[in-house]
Amino acid sequence: MADSIDWGFWGEGPGTEALGEVTGKRVLDIGCGTGRYAAHLARAHGAHVDAIDSSATQLRRALDQYGNTRGVSFVHADAIEYAGAGAPFDVVYSVHGMGYIDPGRALPAIRDALRTGGRLVFSVLHTNAAGVGPSKNVRPRLEKVCLRGESPLPVHMWVLAPGLWEGLLFRHGFHVEGIEILAAPDAGNPVRCQLVSGVRSGPQQLPIGPKQASS
Template sequence: MDDAALNEQAWTTYGKHHIERGTCLSEPERLDWGFWSTGPGAEVLGDLAGKRMLDIGPGTGRYPAHLARSHKAIVDAVEVSPTQYLRATTRYGDVPGVHFVQADAVEFLQRETAPVYDVAYSVHGLGYIDPHQLLAALAPRVREGGSLVFSVLHTNKDGAGPEVTVAPRDEVLPLAGGGELVVRMWVLSPLLWEDLLVEGGFLLEHISVLRAPEPSNPVACTLIVARRSSSAEGE
């Protein structure tokens, strides 16, 4: 099974698990790029009122709904897992300004009918997709000067840091109540992400590592803010 199929299967199982458990998450008060309510929030995305946005891997749909309600954004939220899509549309399907799409993100972006966005973002979703494929498909769908903002895993719970080659590795997706699933993730160094972004037609504006508030917790995330380069900048 290839990486994309394995990840889709894992997240479909994950969503089914939570549907059967009746898991109901609280409404977010802010956008959290890490796993904790620390660090920057939606302000790194800029003024979103009326902006056309793409959410890559929205999961339960909490964040696109929050951005539409609180920031007046217009969001296409593309989720590959049918069960996560079901969770999102069941709870947020009638929120004005949000359009949920059940599709592979790369395949969606390659459609002739795919829009051009002012802002593309992803909270932990982008690390499950081959960055070469995703950035090549995404660049033509972000307007020149538009933003790409995303967070990805930097260090896992075992303290394993980012890789120095562009290759996925096995990571664990825990299930509430016990059990775990294996996923494949691109856990890359900030330097590699910068190289990939430039290669893909983006300019890096800011990169930071968001660490857990407890010193004993090794988990950390990388937050990346980039801009779609113009034709002149790419010359």
């Protein structure tokens, strides 16, 4: 089980505290993978975590290792479809899961699944191993994911500039608390990640127009 959340690089940068208080809170893990962070939040912090992954293989690994963990429900599903069904949540987080999902689809669903004032925290790629920085427009691009013992797998990924994430969050009803760039600790490694934090804003106020003159 993990001792803390590694948003970018092992043992580096902010950890679980980036989520704020989670004790007794309802938490959604988007793309939980092997479930190590969901198990950590339930066991070490007393959170109630719905841990979702769309990969049957990953979910099987999570169940094999942490299936009996009190406070975690592992579900094999598309996390964005699940978000509405499992709502409301106090905290939604994702460690390198959001980059695989169209933000135009993910962010409105997450906003609707969060209580007002609830927090969204996620990490995504910023600069890849070839030194290519983030895209300047909201489109996915081909990236190569290296899985242990397998040849690099091409995947479509949203690798967006921090200003684009900021605008997307704002447009979908979040107040952006911060976007931190996390650099690889080893010299010469160009990889960088972003840690994005936002809070669901209150219900939108209708603009108040000038007072109608009474006739």
